[in-house]
Every structure is written in C-alpha cells, then in structure tokens.
Amino acid sequence: MKPMTVQISQRTLEDLGFSEVLRALTQRCRTEPGRERVLARPFLDTETEVAEALALVDEARFLSQQQFSLPLGGVTDLRTAVGHAEKGGVLEPRQLIDAAQLLFAFARTREALDERKERVPRLVEISKRLPFLEAMARRLDQCFEPDGTISDRASPELKDARDRARGLHRRIKARLDEMLHDLTFTAKLRENYYTLRNGRYVVPVVSNYRAEVDGIVHNASQTGQTLFMEPQAMVGLGNDLAIAQSEVAEEELKVLQELSRLVGRESARMLEGLEAVAELDEVEAIATLSADLDATTPTFEGVKELQLRGLRHPRLVLKGTEVVSNDVTLTESARALVVSGPNAGGKTVTLTGVGLCALMLRAGLPIPVGEGSRMPLYRSVHSTVGDTQDLSQGLSSFSGHVTLLRDILAAVATDSLVLIDEIASDTDPREGAAIAIAVLEELLGKGAYVLVTTHLEELKALAHMDPRFLNARVGFDSKRMAPTFRLQMGASGQSSAIDVAARVGLPTSVCERARELSLNAGGPLTKALAAAEDERRKLSEELEKARIAAKEAEALRADLEKQKVAFERERKGRMMQFNEDVHAASEHAAQEVRDLLTKLRSEQNEKALSEARMQLQQRADEALKRATAAKAELFQVEAPGPANLKVGAWVHHSGLGRDVEILELTDGQAVVSAGGALKMRVPTTELSGSRGKKPQQAKFPEQRKGEAALKRAASAAPSQVEATNFRCDVRGMRADDALAELETFLDQGLRKGEEAALIIHGHGTGALKQAIRDHLAASPYIRMFRPGESHEGGDGVTVVSLRG
Secondary structure (H helix, E strand, O other), X not given: OOOOOOEEOHHHHHHHOHHHHHHHHHHOOOOHHHHHHHHOOOOOOOHHHHHHHHHHHHHHHHHHHOOOOOOOOOOOOOHHHHHHHHOOOOOOHHHHHHHHHHHHHHHHHHHHHHOOOOOOHHHHHHHOOOOOOHHHHHHHHHOEOOOXXXXXXXXXXXXXXXXXXXXXXXXXXXHHHHHOOOHHHHOOEOOXXXXXXXXXXXXXXXXXXXXXXXXXXXXXXXXXXXXXXXXXXXXHHHHHHHHHHHHHHHHHHHHHHHHHHHHHHOHHHHHHHHHHHHHHHHHHHHHHHHHHHOOEOOEOOOOOOEEEEEEOOHHHHHOOOOOOOEEEEEOOOOOEEEEEOOOOOOHHHHHHHHHHHHHHHHOOOOEOOOOOOEOOOOOEEEEEOOOOOEHHHOEOHHHHHHHHHHHHHHHOOOOXXXXXXXXXXXXXXXXXXXXXXXXXXXXXXXXXXXEEXXXXXXXXXXXXXXXXXXXXXEEEEOOOOEEEEEEEEOOOOOOOHHHHHHHOOOOHHHHHHHHHHHHHHOOHHHHXXXXXXXXXXXXXXXXXXXXXXXXXXXXXXXXHHHHHHHHHHHHHHHHHHHHHHHHHHHHHHHHHHHHHHHHHHHOOOHHHHHHHHHHHHHHHHHHHHHHHHHHHHHHOOOOEOHHHOXXXXXXXXXXXXXXXXXXXXXXXXXXXXXXXXXXXXXEHHHEEEEEOOOOOOOOOOOOOHHHHHHHHHHHHOOOOOOOOOOEEEOOOOOHHHHHHHHHHHHHHHHXXXXXXXXXXXXXXOOHHHHHHHHHHHHOOOEEEEEEOOHHHOHHHEEEEEEOO
C-alpha cells in the first residue's frame, strides 16, 4: 500500500470550510449513492490522479453545455433491497418496480453515453460497468400495473385464481341484488345496500330483526342499532370466495418470490451498476457546481509558483453574495505573502480563499479563478484561523496560537502551504513581531509557501529587506470610511483602526485624541513606512490618471473612426442613388427628344414645327426639374434660413444629408456636431431648416405579433380528453406486434362508437411508448392523445380521443 502524500488536518478542513463545498455538491447529486460518494471524496495523491479527475469533470461539463443530463431519473437506492433478495428474501412490489426502473436507467444511460463516446470516452468507460439486463427489466415491469398492483400477466395461475375470485364476486353480488328486491327482506334492513366486512358480503340489518334474519353477524354499528349480517344463503359462496382469495394471495406471493429470485441472482451486477451510477452522479454534480461557481482548472502540473487571477472565495460565491475578485501571487523565490490592511477588509477572506482552492484542486475540483491561473499541488495544507483559546487545556488565546504554530512547524515540509491569520497578535507587539519573523523564516527554510495576515509594522517591512517576502494589502476607502475588499499586490496597508472605530460609533473626541497620540507614538520604522506608502500612493494615483486619460483618448479615436466610416458609407450611398436618378432622368429626356425630332422631320408646316419646338423646350424644362428634385433628395434641401441660425439650434446640413447641432457661429462659418465626438467647420449657406431641439428619430415597432400568435395557437388547441375503461394493454410486446394490436383495437373502437381509449404500454426504455405515440400522431383514427395523469397510470399509459 503506497504512503499517503497529501496531509490535511481536521482543523484545517474546519478552518477553511471544506465541508460547505461538499455539502453544495451533495445538493446537486440526484442519487443517494452519489451523495455518499461525495461525502467520502478523497484528496488525490498524484498529479496524474488529479488530472484524470478533472478530465472527467471536463467531459461532464461538455454534456451540460449541450443541455444534456444523464438519464438517472429512475434510479433508487436499492442496495438494501438487493442484498435482502440475494439472501433469499421476498421484495415488496414497490421495490421490484423500482428495480425495473433502475435496470431501465442503466440501459438508457449506457445508450446515451455510447452515442457521445467520441467526446466523453472516460464517462463511457464508467458506463460499461452498468449491467445490460433489459429482458429482466421488461419481465419485472410487465408483472405490475401502473398503480403498483400485481398484473394478471404475471403468471397464468394467478390469472386463473383471480378469474375464479372475480366469478364468485359476480355470483354473490347477483344473489344479493335479488335479495334486495325482496320487499319482505328489505323491510328488515336499515338501508337497501350491501357492503364488505372482514372480506365477507353483509347487509345492514336493524338489530330488532336479528332473530328474523337467518345469517351470521360480522360487525355492528357504534350505536348497536345496526348489525352487519351475512345472509345464510350467502355463507357457502362466501366461504368459496375466501378460499379463492387465499389462492390469489398464494399465487401473488409466488410471483413476488420468483421476481425476488431474479433480482437476487443478479445482485452483484446490480450493485456494481449502482456504484457506477454513483460515480457518474458525482461527476455530473461537480460539473454543475463548477458552472455555478464559474470555475476553471488552473495549470498545476510541474507548477511551483502561485498565480491566481480573479480569485473569488468559493463559500461566498455559493452564498450568492457579490464577491470582489482579486489576483494573488507567490513565486519560487518569494514564497511568503504578508497581507495587511484594516479589520474586516478581506484579509482573512483572501487567506481562506487561497487555502480552500488548494484543497479543492487536490480533490479534483475546478476552482473559481480566471483563465490563465497557475497553482501548485501542495503536499500538505496547514492553517490557524480564528480564536485558538482552549479553556479545557487552560490555554489563553496567545498560548493556543503558539501551540498551533509549534505543531505546524513540526509537520511542515517542502511544498507545504501554511495559512496563518493574525500571527502573534495577542501579546506585546515588539515580542510578537520577533516571534512572527522567526516562525516565518523557519517555515521558508523548510521549503513551505506561506500566507500570513498581520497588523505588525515589522512584518510589513520584511518585503523591503528580504526578497523571500511579498507585501499585499486590502484597500480602505477613506471617503466612504469602508473597506474596498480589493487586494493590491506589492503594497502594505494601514490598519485604519481609528477610522474603523469611528465608523462603528466611537465618540469623535476619542477618535481625534487617538489620531493625535498615534502621530507621536510611531517609531522611525513606522514613520519611514508611512512616508514610503504615501509616496507610493501618490505615484499610483498619477499612474491611474494617466491610464484613464489614455483609455478616454483611445475611445475618442475609435468613435471618430467609426463616425468617419459611417459618414463615408452614407455619402457613397446617396451619391449612387443620385447618379441612378440622374441617369434615369437623362434616358427619359433623351427618348422624348428622339421622339420629338422624329416628329419634326415628318412635319412640313410652320405651325407644327413651332408646336414641336415648344414641346421640346417643355421636355427640357421638365428634365431639369427632375434633376433638381433628385439633387434635392440627395441633400434633403429645406428652405434656407441663415438669418435664424443660432448656437444650440439643430439644422440640416445639405452636404452630409443629416441633422447637426450648431456649436459656434462666426462670419458666415459654423462649427457643428452630428451628435458624436466629431466636429467640423462649414459655411452657413449649407445649413437650413433651423429648429430649437434635436429631431426625433422615427420608430417602427412591431406591435402585438406575439399576442396574436398566442391567440391563434390557443384557438387551435384541442380540447382535453378524459380517461376511459376501453383499454388496450401492449406491455412486453415488440413494437411491430404492439402496433398491429393497436391498429386492430382502434378499428374495433370506431366500429363500436367509442369516443376515447386507454393504451397501456408501461415505462420500459421508452422505445415502445415513443413508437406508439408516433403511430398515433399519424393515425386517421385519432383526434388527439395525451400522457396519462398520475391517477391513470402516469406516463406509462396514453389516453386517446377517437374520431367520430
């Protein structure tokens, strides 16, 4: 047996809340075996095992992206029932029905995955452990009615016994009906009816007539005024019925025994199939959780540095709260990150978020980080988060904290991840800082990676003196007096304790005095760090302003380019239309001129020639008007009004063919804008149609098309069809035989004038049901059909309405 590589203590699991991730997974499982498998999910030892587990998840995520879900709807946890059957026990009808559905689910899952084997080969390999027992499933399914009772088809002996019992029921009811028509007899009854008591047919006799009615008393009313008596004439038939019913019960038991033996013989394969289903269910649940977390798989094989992009704390994402994403970095040379900043600013969130992602990756789960992230597979993860006071051991918070540090130092090794929240904080700051630095140096000397949160100034200064340390801080918005939860690498943060105290209501006078004292209390190191931080903050602000300016300039350039392209496209389009209009007008005018010239050549008198010349001139004038109109349409010329032009007015620019706003007016020139960033100087003679505000854009919404379509669909919808006693049972048949039987049945129904029918086909793999419904959809006998309601047999039956 190989030694365990991964070492995770129970305290670390509790500190980081790994159980909440497992709980979220169980909520996304659909089977009890799948949930049990999730809760027992191990941390994987090798890179190969982790890579294989994540490859499985990738296949499941591919299926979910294709809107495909594994057909596990009929899976019930039958491990106990199957074990009982294996030992010779008799299963209940409900258990046997569930066994049939389980076997059908096995078959459906295998078929569904096999159809996609090119894309999901690992899932297909798991599905090969699902037993193919469809014949047994059909046998089990055929033996039960949709309501769960044993069917007459279960065995010939059962059908014969039930036929005898049904015959006796009919004989007894017929005899009782005759007796209830005898006025002499009915006069002694409380009411004119019969009923069953303890399996015997009885009539309600008035207690005063007890001696006058020959028979056996089986029960009495609460008042004693009515006796439920079996007439003596019916006793013999009642005894025969009791015998027949006992035979029915015996035959039903034989059926259950036979079916239970079938399950018992295949128990090993069924249990193996349940294990495979549990594995598939678990992988699908992980894929669903990964999608909910928007998780990705970081690069981890051979990785030594930590580079998480857009890290979001998994537990916060699961709670549905808005999460600020952060980048976290550690390198092979700088393996310790010192996180500082105000209380409640997100330091512990960063610490536990990194640790929880390390555990999830070791368990083969994608983590909520951005693409391009890198994370090592840490050999062990150690943490101390929260209060470590232990009254049962007589330890103070500081003593408990140091005890945990001692244990971590003893257990840590190369490639371990250590997470320490508020290191050495519950003691004298100077001595605490000395202990903290010594512990961190020892951890780094052993090859560990460390994330630590602190308020100690000496630890913040380590990054300036030791290249193995990096600083990071969580931000604080001094204007809002609230943390930003944004992590900034490469900088140390002020604790902002006085600001936080003011925010939660400490008196203003107390806060002001505290600020005064803090300015004089800091030593040279504190003041140097504060000065360096102030300088770094100023440079950061200037850099951010430059970035914003560059971004705005780029946005303006892109907008101008876009407007230029749009203007050019519009100009070319209008010019093309103008040329086409001019060409058409010219062709028309030329044709008219040719016609008039022909007429002139043919005319000999002066009057006719004069009239022709006048027509020619008229045609020329009309051609000029058409050309002018085409040009006006090109530029949309309106009545010029330069005298009305003013700054802020919207006018029409004839060259651009669009409305523009006047920004400046000087000496016959105007600076205009078309609504974007582009401005231009144009002559005022090209402007016309002054108006005070921006013109409204025309809108052409489509109105109520969807509503009309819905009304048409509703009016065309067929009316509901009700269930009927006219039935056709085709369960267990092959599709061809079932369709032939159905065709004969429907033909008989039409001849008899039946209005509706019930077709019982069972659930099975769904193939027979689909074949029947496809046939019904094309059948001329059928007006409409629907699946059965729950009280009619559910989806195991189809209710049809016959054409009259």
